[in-house]
Amino acid sequence: MLNGEKQIARPLRWAMVGGGRLSQVGYKHRTGALRDNTAFQLVAGAFDIDAGRGRDFGINLGVAAERCYTDYRELFEREAQREEGIEVVTIATPNGTHYEISKAALEAGLHVICEKPLFFTSQQAREIKALAESKGRIIGVTYGYSGHxxxxxxxxxxxxxxxxxxxxxxxxxxxxxxxxxxxxxxxxxxxxxxxxxxxxxxxxxxxxxxxxxxxxxxxxxxxxxxxxxxxxxxxxxxxxxxxxxxxxxxxxxxxxxxxxxxxxxxxxxxxxxxxxxxxxxxxxxxxxxxxxxxxxxxxxxxxxxxxxxxxxxxxxxxxxxLGALHTEGLTDAWSNIYLKFALAMDAKNRGDEAALAAMIYPGIDAGLxxxxxxxxxxxxxxxxxxxxxxx
Missing domain, CATH: 3.30.360.10 (Dihydrodipicolinate Reductase; domain 2)
Structure with missing residues (x-):
């Protein structure tokens, strides 16, 4: 049974691209990632295509104003210059942007969590899979219902x-x-x-x-x-x-x-x-x-x-x-897959391929x-x- 105790050494420094005030899915991602506050910590983001609205939204989430960026390019570039910059990014944007943002994130050395469908073509998915493997990074796909x-x-x-x-x-x-x-x-x-x-x-x-x-x-x-x-x-x-x-x-x-x-x-x-x-x-x-x-x-x-x-x-x-007495729902399912993303990323960081192979979570192959x-x-x-x- 899960009770919120830490399962990795420290929370992963996490950012979002998209998922802002008008998003239908952003809150699902945040409740999933932050339910176990020992897994992820939201420290930065480019939350909205409207930079001003995104900055205001990020501040209201508790993100420092200087870490609420105009777009994903600025986010990745500026965070790479920080001693404790982000380690993982969630992409909660329209489908047509997933490929370019995922590619940029991997090239910046980040783990990726992405909305579905992952990309337009399986060729794009295979290309990103190869890039993730070469960079030693994990891609998680938010098939949220699968966490039940x-x-x-x-x-x-x-x-x-x-x-x-x-x-x-x-x-x-x-x-x-x-x-x-x-x-x-x-x-x-x-x-x-x-x-x-x-x-x-x-x-x-x-x-x-x-x-x-x-x-x-x-x-x-x-x-x-x-x-x-x-x-x-x-x-x-x-x-x-x-x-x-x-x-x-x-x-x-x-x-x-x-x-x-x-x-x-x-x-x-x-x-x-x-x-x-x-x-x-x-x-x-x-x-x-x-x-x-x-x-x-x-x-x-x-x-x-x-x-x-x-x-x-x-x-x-x-x-x-919650135990058999209490009803669990979609937020619990999202929390389960986000926790598994964190465990997979931690295992990848430590080079523990045996632990990674035993994990069941929606990764790049599921997205492909x-x-x-x-x-x-x-x-x-x-x-x-x-x-x-x-x-």
Whole structure:
């Protein structure tokens, strides 16, 4: 169980690019990083494209005025001149800026934590992976939902054979907050439907990469063979970007999968879930009830496993924060992945490759795979919703 005690020698000196006052995700990053104040310390940032607003915001967070910078270039250059400059940076900016900022950060010798989807192309991701390896630095990708402990329980049970041979994977991440074009008038949404800034997709990259990574987390040995993607722009002005998509998948070994992602599921507040069906039983997890894992064995009563209980595997219990009596939520999940980022960075700094290899967290390979998955979905959809070999 986690209780905030330090797990590394000292907090890492941390900065943010983006994540300012008008950001939808900035506070999630800060609550994740600073929940265990023994892991990160926010000391600098370039928080906003409006430098004055960003400086005012940073000061209100407690960052020294002289360390609230105009942009990421000034941030990296000036911090490199300080004896105790930053060691890691979070990139919480629109998709189209991730590549250039990540590259600049690595060249400045910094560890990187980046929003998803990581980049526009898998080639960019491979280039950044090679650069990170040459610099001896870690890249973490903020698949925040993956920090829920019951997903690790799901992973352990599947690996142990509790559900038998995996046959089907059913996934969904939908909401209705973009059901009309009025949503596109807000600053936080405008860039998401602009291909020049968002990249080749809207909901495939913005939503379903979360759920696809969860499938990788709980099924690390299940590899895609081919897929078919059918995507729609129900709000015509969003074309060629989709606000709804359905993906069918075939895996090596014979298992099949299906994922529905949408921002036009009118009336739906949030529906993200994954169900893995085996030859003996099924497991189902939903982010609206993240403390529970549904275990259904054929010809037996259904079971509802609960977080924090002693019957869970050690891998799940290790991430528990509040105990079984109290409800945990998304902020706890973000805190878990940020703590793992810190542990990975510390291990990398110390050259402890054995410890690093044993860690489970969304790193550069998870980010690369998310970009690759979106590329294949777009290729299938733009070819007329046809089956394509997974490349």
């Amino acid at each position: 402990q019951m997903l690790l329980q799901m992973r352990q049970m599947i690996a142990r054979g509790d559900i038998g041979e995996v046959r089907m994977v059913e996934m969904q991440y939908t909401h209705g907050f973009s059901a009309s074009d009025s949503a596109d008038k807000f600053e936080a949404q405008k860039w998401r439907v602009d291909p020049a800034i968002a990249g080749p997709s809207f909901v495939l990259g913005d939503l379903s990469t979360h759920t696809y990574y969860i499938s990788q987390l709980v099924l690390p040995d299940l590899k895609l063979k081919s897929l078919l993607c059918d995507r729609q722009s129900f709000i015509a002005s969003r074309a060629p970007l989709e606000d709804n998509a359905m993906v069918m998948m075939r895996y090596h070994g014979g298992a099949v999968g299906r994922l529905w992602t949408s921002s036009v599921n009118a009336g739906c507040m949030d529906a993200q879930q994954i169900r893995v069906i085996g030859s003996k039983a099924s497991l189902q997890w939903c982010d609206t009830q993240p403390n529970e894992l549904r275990y259904e064995v054929q010809n037996q009563p259904n079971q509802l496993l609960h977080h924090g209980m002693p019957y869970l595997d050690n891998a799940a219990l290790a991430d528990d924060r 795979e998310g970009v690759r998955w979106v590329e294949n979905c777009v290729r299938s959809a733009d070819s007329g919703a046809v089956w394509v070999n997974y490349e």
